[in-house]
Amino acid sequence: MIDRFTKTALVLMVVITAIFLIGAYLGYIGGHGMEGTDAMVEEHAASTAANVEATSLVPAITDLVGEPLGFTIAGIVAGLIVGYIWTGLFRRQEDA
Amino acid sequence: MHISDGILAPEWCLVWFAIAIPFIAVGVWQIKRGTKESASYLPMLAMMGAAIFVIAVWHIPVPVTGSCSHPIGTPMSAIIVGPFPTVVLSAIALFFHVFFGHGGLTTLGANIVSMGIVGTFSGYLVYLLLMKVKSPLWFAAGMAGFVGAILTYIITALELALSLNPDSVLSHWVLYSMGFMPTQLPLAIAEFIFTAGIVQYIADRRPDLLAKKLWGGFSSD
Numbered sequence: 001m002i003d004r005f006t007k008t009a010l011v012l013m014v015v016i017t018a019i020f021l022i023g024a025y026l027g028y029i030g031g032h033g034m035e036g037t038d039a040m041v042e043e044h045a046a047s048t049a050a051n052v053e054a055t056s057l058v059p060a061i062t063d064l065v066g067e068p069l070g071f072t073i074a075g076i077v078a079g080l081i082v083g084y085i086w087t088g089l090f091r092r093q094e095d096a
Numbered sequence: 097m098h099i100s101d102g103i104l105a106p107e108w109c110l111v112w113f114a115i116a117i118p119f120i121a122v123g124v125w126q127i128k129r130g131t132k133e134s135a136s137y138l139p140m141l142a143m144m145g146a147a148i149f150v151i152a153v154w155h156i157p158v159p160v161t162g163s164c165s166h167p168i169g170t171p172m173s174a175i176i177v178g179p180f181p182t183v184v185l186s187a188i189a190l191f192f193h194v195f196f197g198h199g200g201l202t203t204l205g206a207n208i209v210s211m212g213i214v215g216t217f218s219g220y221l222v223y224l225l226l227m228k229v230k231s232p233l234w235f236a237a238g239m240a241g242f243v244g245a246i247l248t249y250i251i252t253a254l255e256l257a258l259s260l261n262p263d264s265v266l267s268h269w270v271l272y273s274m275g276f277m278p279t280q281l282p283l284a285i286a287e288f289i290f291t292a293g294i295v296q297y298i299a300d301r302r303p304d305l306l307a308k309k310l311w312g313g314f315s316s317d
Binding site for chain 1: 100136149154158161162163194195198202256260272301312
């Protein structure tokens with residue numbers, strides 16, 4: 001038996017995923033690279049000054065395992081924390 | 097708004113850290129006080145911290161512009177746990193973002209100022225002003241999210257212009273701001289929607305959990 005909280009969480013997950021997929025697909029068929037705005041503006045800004053280049057002082061997890069896996073793991077961990085506390089604070093008595 | 101290492105001049109990195117540190121210190125003090133006042137405060141902080149971490153690194157595709165970017169989440173957190181504790185949460189989130197290839201260690205102060213301080217306090221101020229004129233809670237919260245998201249990027253543009261273009265700060269500030277806006281405006285609307293929805297939900301279900309003191313941290317009064 002799926003309670004109301006779980007149903008709401010699942011619906012939200014499907015809606016958010018659909019928004020992401022539709023947005024990415026529309027960008028893809030429009031021939032766009034879908035680059036991050038932060039990096040685009042930063043690169044442009046760096047090009048206006050001499051000897052300025054983005055670097056990284058620490059190895060990124062996403063460089064080792066790739067962005068899809070890295071962000072999936074991060075999302076799962078953060079989602080578990082949010083979901084666990086959210087249910088504790090807001091779950092209705094009848095859903096418990 | 098994640099500025100990478102190597103982009104800002106060292107002196108500007110120090111300036112942004114110097115601005116950020118007092119806010120973090122007050123935030124830590126308020127967190128200590130809040131955890132003593134209420135047993136619910138620490139879980140709320142943990143939840144908001146995890147939420148900011150994900151929201152502020154979650155690249156949402158904007159097909160109209162052919163690019164992607166992320167909301168910030170700090171205005172929502174400011175309304176729920178208070179603005180100063182939100183600065184601490186954003187500092188922690190931004191530190192971990194570095195290990196996901198977003199932002200940098202030397203630019204952490206600049207990123208805390210834009211997202212953690214300006215995004216937080218501008219949104220919280222808008223929220224307070226709208227509540228003062230008897231605006232519906234959802235609208236005040238939503239506008240906090242919208243304004244906080246936009247101003248975060250305007251300040252990021254200023255940080256870039258001040259460091260990289262000291263001879264023409266104003267024109268480059270406008271230029272970089274205009275570079276962010278086409279993608280950030282739709283995302284600011286998204287920030288409006290989820291901030292309004294979540295704050296209204298919490299107010300309906302657990303109004304005692306919303307921060308109430310002006311500029312302060314948690315109070316269950």
